[in-house]
Amino acid sequence: MSATTTNLKEAIVNRRSIRKVTKNDAITKERIEEVLKTALHAPTSFNMQSGRMVVLMDGEHEKFWDIVKETLRARVPAENFEATVERLKGFHAGVGTVLFFEDQATVEKMQENAPLYKEQFPFWSHQGNAMLQHTVWMLLSAEGIGASLQHYNPIVDAEVKETWNIPAEWSLVGQMPFGEPNEQPAERTFLPTEDVVKFY
Template identity: 80%
Template sequence: MSATTTNVKEAIINRRSIRKVKKNDNITKERLNEVLKTALHAPTSFNMQSGRVVVVMDDQHERFWDIVKETLRSRVPEESFAATVERLQGFRDGVGTILFFENQETIEQMQEKAPSYKEQFPYWSHQGSAML
């Protein structure tokens, strides 16, 4: 195995969910741009490239989590809201937030171009987003 394969294997085996993140000086805008440029090469069925990535950092990152908190205020029972705020603060304390979503217009265009595969494009889009 190559060093890269071993590192990926170790990363998969040793991965953990981290809900309280901290600012890390090693995560820079330049490093994120490098990673995102690489991610853009992730393959997709029919090369549809329906996945999208939005990165928010600095003040925009903090504002994003403030919006999430205020949105959840009306949806989470009052007795559970303090725990929700604590969890959200754990995310807000990070360097930035990366949001992944799928462009539905792209999927619909592909369905029109290749109608015999119409039912498969939403599934393929999810798979492409996972690789992204």
């Protein structure tokens, strides 16, 4: 079911963490670009639009997950590393990865323009990026594309910036590997609605 035929409620309910993905030639750069263009309509505080995305496809995507693996090799105890590698294989086998960044130069400019809210802009910046991530995730899901949200920052930040010539002021906040779904997620459980929603 595509994003054009899936309603909002279905998109929210059906979005799941798919941590094992595979290749599919039908998942093209053009399809991903259309998803990301749509996602740019996600809201941001003061319309500051500080979110940035870098899409790594095919070999570049695999290079990123190789960087993650080698970075973790030096940090994960040897007895746990095999399990770590198995987890990473599920991401590595996919089509691509969206790297989500926050442009700190934009955040600082907003702080200068609205000093009354200076301390709040970093929080609002991350809230905006979270909405961008969720929007991309829902749109991918609606297209039948599996994805999950990962956080291997900040341990890979320096090598990522050097490898793909990322501006110094961009701060990496999340990674979303995507591809053809290759697992069935477990059933979700939820807290009782009355524990998290209050009416007065």
